[in-house]
Amino acid sequence: MLNSTNRFLILPLFLFLVSIPLFQQKCLASGSPVRERNFSRPDPLRHFKDYNGDFDVRNKHYVASAAFTGVHGYGFALVWLLCGLALTIFIIVKYLCSGSASLLCLDNYYLHIFFLLLFFTSLAIIASSFVLATSQKTLRRTEKLKESVVGIGEDALRTIGRVMKTTNQMQILLLPYNPQICASLNSSTQDLRSNSRVIRRFIDRSGQSFDEATHTSYVAHFVVLTVNLVTLVAALVLMLLHWRPGFIIIIFCFWILTSLCWFLTGFDFFLHTFAEDACFAFEDFLENPQNSSLGSMLPCINESFSGKLIAQIGYTIHSFIVELNSNMSVIYRLLGVSEENEELMGVIKICDPFSGSSNLSYVPHNCPQDAIRIGDLSKIFAKFTCHEEGTREECRKEGRFLPEASYNMAHAYSRSIQDLLDIYPDLQRLSKCTVVKNKVAEIVLHQCRPIRISTTLLWSSMLSLSIIMVVLVLTWVAQALQCSRKPLSICSRTLRYR
Secondary structure, eight states: OHHHHHHHHHHHHHHHHHHHHHHHHTTTOOOSOOOOOOOOEEEGGGTTEEEOOOOOTTOHHHHHHHHGGGHHHHHHHHHHHHHHHHHHHHHHHHHHHHOHHHHSOOOOOOHHHHHHHHHHHHHHHHHHHHHHHHHHHHHHHHHHHHHHHHHHHHHHHHHHHHHHHHHHHHHHHHTTTOHHHHHHHHHHHHHHHHHHHHHHHHHHHHHHHHHHHHHHHHHHHHHHHHHHHHHHHHHHHHHHHTOHHHHHHHHHHHHHHHHHHHHHHHHHHHHHHHHHHHHHHHHHHHHOTTTSTTTTTSOOOOHHHHHHHHHHHHHHHHHHHHHHHHTHHHHHHHTTOOHHHHHHHOOOEEOOOEEOSSSOEEOTTOOOTTEEOGGGHHHHHHTTEEOTTSOHHHHHHHTOOEEHHHHHHHHHHHHHHHHHHHTHHHHHHHHHTHHHHHHHHHHHHHTHHHHHHHHHHHHHHHHHHHHHHHHHHHHHHHHHHHHHTSOHHHHHHHHHHO
């Protein structure tokens, strides 16, 4: 009779143990069809063959293909540098052939050219300031997004940590009575620890990737735009002072800065593409976690499977408590309590935290006032336990008639069932993936639109600045070449008159 009761007590624990390995095995279980987004982008790491995979920040081929979307900016930056090199060679050759006078005759510009230079320089200053402010705003929003993404993993880790702590406690309690269950619990704890390491790697890599991308982008924008603003202001001063050698230096600096602006335009478009992909992946994850590209990074059990499993665990515990309450007299006799001592202890009613007949819901505080938690059952038995240090006669006089071995066994099993009930809400959150879904829903509702707007403004404003810088540099070059076309005598007279 005792063995049968022990097996009945252990049944909920076995169901719980089954659920943990399946947490890992059912992560990628198939679900209902959802929209899919397979990228078809050239991958520089595969000789520019198309990357047809999903969003995955851990995949270097995805990152390379996403970065390649800014190739137009990178390409124009390279072409602009080559053109600058060709122009430099042309000026050097012309200088060697014509002498220095024509090269320095750069202040002979007409009034409309002056106003053009003044207009585009002012426009470039405004655009640079706007891009700098937009870069700072994008940095703040990406930092907030990083905190939310890392928070997903941290919440999951805390939940798994509570479950692991409970399984360790259950191992300690049940080891003297059932080593087989302890071995199964240890295996389940190892599975949980393995999942924890996966999530920890996700947190570390995500945080590191966010920091590298956002801070590198911000520092690059800050340095380039600050130097650009200083150079633009210096150009205004040089235009008013008519310092001819400084014009060549300004053109050279502007040419380099324009190339950097175009490169940042391509990089900003890559960030915009990455933000679009990430938000789409978050939205896809909300619809079906199992088929989402984020499912491998933040695994969730198949919802239909997990719902049945958790319901079965709840039903088993509910049935066990109902049976326990209806057969309390049998439990007394199994523990060695006589009928007269049974009357002394009174009828104990165990709290059943599950309500409802067909669809059980976990309501831990919805119990009668005279009912006790199953974990407190050992406290009742402790009052009637005869410890080894006392004699049987002393125990009988004090009304402590329960053998200590029986008390220890009752304590171990009642405490284990109570521990299982305590982590039942955590198991529900893990099985239904609510830990992850709530955070992802918050990101989709409150952060995706702002980050999309910020990255769009960043790359579009950077594109505008790059175009303005091209026009400004070409205007400077046109003015420089305008004087070089004139005969040397004219230039010399111009210099002499001035």
